[in-house]
Amino acid sequence: MWRLLPPTALLLLASAGTRAEGLPKAELSLSPEWDRLLEQDPVTLTCRGNRVEEDSFARWWHNGTLLPCQASSLSIAAARVNDSGEYRCRTNRSALSDPLRLQVVAAWLVLQARRWVVQTGDPIVMRCHSWKNLTVYRVQFFQNGRGKKFSRHNSEFHIPAATSEHNGSYFCRGMIQDRRNESSEAVQVIVLGVATPPAPPGKLAIVSLLPGLLFVLDTGLYLSVRRDLRRALKKGRSDTTTRSKSPEDKQEQ
Template sequence: MRLSCVLMAWVPYVCPAVLLATQVLLAASSETLKCEGPVSTEQSSCHTDEEEDAVHSSDDFQVKGYKFSKPFHLIVSYDWLILQGPDTSIFEGDPLVLHCRAWQDWPLTQVIFYREGSALAPPRPKTEFSIDVVQKSDSGNYHCSGIFRSPGPGSRETSSPVAITVQELFPAPVLKALPSSEPQEGGSVTLSCQTKLSLQRSASRLLFSFYKDGRSLSIRGISAELHIPKASKEEHSGSYWCEAATEDGQIWKQSPQLEIQVQALQKTTASEAPSVEPAGPLPPPPAPSAEHLGFSSSDPHHQLRLLLKQMEDVKVLLGHLVVELRDLTVYLKSGITKVADK
């Protein structure tokens, strides 16, 4: 017989609110199932397989005028001891409460709680163990042991292990620079601290902090972005990271570091550089006259003086040529440098 019909054998009405019960039952122990909320006066007490599947796929489902609670699982044990854990999903930052229960709730002493076979605390009379803020590292197999006092067997008994998985509330954030981690100097850049809460805890809120080279830029703000309107090479180049944290600060995670290198602007461009006018044409060499050629005189001394004069003219001409070549070389080098800078 299905659980829904069994419950209706106890209660003549269907309850529309949350059905509360313990996750684990001891054989021969009495447990109370409580359905909270206003009752319905509909006569039908059981639902079809299709309706039951729909109920199990939704936390709050209505069909044919009925509203059903979330399902829960009952495990019946015949052990002397059982360990009761949370009956709902547990996330990072939640409290964890464990109960070590004896058959028919007989009194216990020297109770020890274990995780992965290692004792979490020394023996004590308390049958409850709690962790105020759990981390993912608290996941594992838990069990408890205790010694029965009268009227129990008087020996130490051990419960079966219970697997407890602490789910991730949100992944470690990743810091991204938009549009680029190498912005041009004077341009804008936006740092985005990217992470996302679990869908089951989407109603919670995260706060974000930003850091650069070991110093804080902003602390615990609701915005996941940091905007730099005008990037400066000296001021904004460096190593950045961000941090996402819950509002109570119990859970916080840091992103890997991101290097930002602001690119300096070119100081001059080819169009702005002063232009160097190319040198004009060289003056024509003086035309040799008949006297310069030595036809006017057969005196060797006079011919020698004429030859020396021609050599002086050639020297002057070569001097002009050297100056013009030097100016042309400077002009060509300047043009090549500007093209390379582009």
């Protein structure tokens, strides 16, 4: 790991961070763009401010600790598990960037993706990456434990347009150099739904009046049925009384 700066330098840089309040945030990016790596993978983090002249200078933090690097790019030639964690940066005329998390895994295979949280309709690109880029055969991708794709040589899995059905836990499996059958750790993919557009004012008015109209119709139907039922009951009682009279009673009348 990098050697830490003395406490005096930390105080100076902390005060400089206070002066950066109100400035636009620095932008932090990765090359290659994968945020999950295997040990000994190379990766470069780049910090960019809002001015071209700042592209040669930046300050870096790893898990909240200030690093001695002051270049705009932070290169890791061979990643280690200790390199995992949260990275942030800023320039003289930019505020602290949003955090970027790296995860370095000690394994034979790792599942990589450009993004783990996507919007509905966005593409999803995943890759089954092997240690030291060893050749992988018979690659399989799984979602929630069920096979989604099999290929003898292709180690990438593309979903053109994400839907809610693509939410879930993914991992990959493959044969490394025809000798080792290995599986990656499972990683969660989240597909966010698209908000429903607001209804036009006319439709809103109809929708708001609908419960009242239904109540009026239900009430009218109830009263009508009740009235018809009373009439039927009265008629039934009258017919019953007539039929119950004996022939003698009828003659007397």
